[in-house]
Amino acid sequence: MQLLSPSAMSLCTLCLSLCPGAVDTILYAQSGHEATLRPTIHGQPENIFWTHDGNKVIQFDGSEEKVYSTYKNRIIxxxxxxxxxxxxxxxxxxxxxxxxxxxQGKLHSFLQDLEVAKPTISCELNDASGSEPRAMLMCSVGTKNLSASTEFVWKLLEEQKPGQELPISLGGKNDDEEYCCVVSNPVSAKNATFTAKDCYPGKAVLSEGCRFII
Known part of the structure; x- marks a missing residue:
């Protein structure tokens, strides 16, 4: 096996420090609330520079900070x-x-995706005319770039069911049943609640917070 020369090893080390890494998770947050981006860095920063989609957010030069544009008075x-x-x-x-x-004189980078949105639940009627009408609920978060660690769990009164889809029964007392979807990853969790009767035509999609203890 051929060993790397000292110069090649230095180049690899530089690339690991400078080259952007993949985003591991998406941080979900709710509009009107706050979110904290926590980089995985070690050591005391000598200077700090945050950007959002390429636009400057804040810079710290080791003694003072400068906040840009719409982030003034609302970031720490x-x-x-x-x-x-x-x-x-x-x-x-x-x-x-x-x-x-x-x-310590070396440049390090960190990437984090932030999604400011609440989960929403939609309903597709399978057969509303039969004696036992049924429907399929779908839970989503309005982004196509879900990380592999994102989990969808339906919280019911006495059980939990994983997955984005949930088949339900309609008619009679079933129409008053509430279904709660929780979307989570290692850094955040959000939820939405849907009432079965809102599956019928002309009803709006609801996305209120879960009423069950989660």
């Missing part, structure tokens, strides 16, 4: 860890955030 930067807290979130805050920091 932790100078020791690089953590960025964004308050009063809006859907426009969704997107990819990139952090660049210098630690």
């Amino acid at each position: 930067l932790d100078w020791g860890s690089g953590d960025l807290t964004i308050k009063d979130l809006t859907p426009e805050d969704s997107g990819q955030y990139r952090l660049e920091v210098n630690i």
Whole structure:
């Protein structure tokens, strides 16, 4: 096996520090609330630079910080860890955030996707005219780039069922049943509730918070 030369090893180390890594998870947050981006870096940052979809968010030069555009008065930067807290979130805050920091003279980068949205539940009627009408509920979060660690779980009164889809029965007392979908990953969790009778034509899709204890 051929060993790398010292110069080649230095080049690899530089690439690991400079080249952007893949985004492991999507951080879900609710409009009007706050979210904290927590980079996986080690050591005391000498300077910090956050961007959102290529636009400047905040810079810290080691002694003072500068906040840009619409983020003024609603972000908090932790100078020791690089953590960025964004308050009063809006859907426009969704997107990819990139952090660049210098630690002991080396440049490090971190990527985090933020999705400011609530889960929504839609319903597709299978057969509303039969004696036992049934329907299929679908839970989604309004993004096509779900990470592999994203989980969908339906919280029912006495059980839990994984997956985005849930078959349900309609008619009679079944129409008053409530179904709660929880979308989670290692960094966040959001939920929505749907009442079975809203499956019928002319009913709106609901996405209120779960009423069950989760």
